[in-house]
Amino acid sequence: MHKHEKLNYVEFPARDIAATKAFFEAVFGWHFVDYGPDYAAFGNEGLEGGFYRAELAGSVEEGGALLVFYSSDLSATQAKVEAAGGTIKREVYEFPGGRRFHFCEPSGNEFAVWSER
Template sequence: MSSSLKLNYVEFPASDIPATKLFLEKAFGWSFQDFGPDYSAFSDQGLDGGFYQSELTSVASNGSALLVLKSNDLEHTQSVIESAGGKISAPIFSFPGGRRFHFIEPSGNEFAVWCLMST
């Protein structure tokens, strides 16, 4: 077995793939490649992945992995997410070494954004 295996791809359920794509395009400038009406992939975002048609959601409180994006300006990023239609599910809080918040995208999946603690 190779010890150089690394995370390469992540998949999320999405009840409304067009709304999820529009949100991520507006909030972060992501682009997508569709593979039929029930799957859309993204790449070059630190980790490639995709959204598949499903009524399920990926939420950390239900045991799902939480993907965390990094920002240099947490308040600005939160504002952009809210303007694009994201819902803040955990307001900005501090933890050792940084600060973060959680948000829900239009299909109900939870993500987080963090930044280094200001010095």
């Protein structure tokens, strides 16, 4: 259900929509709906959104927002990220709430995954 004045949808740029879709399908089990060749939407993943064709990518270094996944098995999720073609941007480190790592998906957008200690 949509909630008044709450986050509802997020969009990301993607240089290679097919590779980005394949990555999120392999690692996180996402499903997509294509709206033409330049847009793919995802839903039912905690937050709905989509990827649009663009040459840009979101990164923390350039001031982009960081979306963070939760994992109950950080090592297993990192292995899936790497096996699906993601690149580790920041190795696992500890922070006051647990541990996390940052990665880039095939189109270059940066995300993170965290878990409790």
